[in-house]
Amino acid sequence: xxxxxxxxSYLIYDTICTILGNHCTVDxxxxxxxxxxxxxxEKCGTILVATLVITExxxxxxxxxxxxxxxxxxxxxxxxxxxxxxxx
Numbered sequence: 001x002x003x004x005x006x007x008x009s010y011l012i013y014d015t016i017c018t019i020l021g022n023h024c025t026v027d028x029x030x031x032x033x034x035x036x037x038x039x040x041x042e043k044c045g046t047i048l049v050a051t052l053v054i055t056e057x058x059x060x061x062x063x064x065x066x067x068x069x070x071x072x073x074x075x076x077x078x079x080x081x082x083x084x085x086x087x088x
Contacts (some may be wrong), residue, residue, distance in 0.1 A: 001082045007052075027065070031058050061085055 011045045015032040038051025064082045073079060 004039055008036065011029070011036050011039070011055075028081060031062055 011032050016038070018028060018032075035055040036049055038047055038054075039078070041047060046082050061082055065079070068074060068076075068082065
């Protein structure tokens with residue numbers, strides 16, 4: 001339970017920081033909101049595990065999108081592939 005409390009606290013903190021720092025994007029907001037909702041709801045172990053899996057699986061794709069933006073590879077086939085991979 002302590003690990004979930006730490007994870008929930010981090011997600012809330014990170015969401016607030018991205019909003020206040022004007023770094024909030026739709027994909028990042030959805031990533032955080034699904035995670036926060038799933039962890040806070042905690043009515044069913046299956047939902048909780050599914051939320052944690054979705055959170056962890058979507059993180060590399062979010063980071064890859066930001067890395068591609070930093071390198072100026074924003075509107076390319078590689079960026080589209082990363083976007084589609086995140087959705088799947």
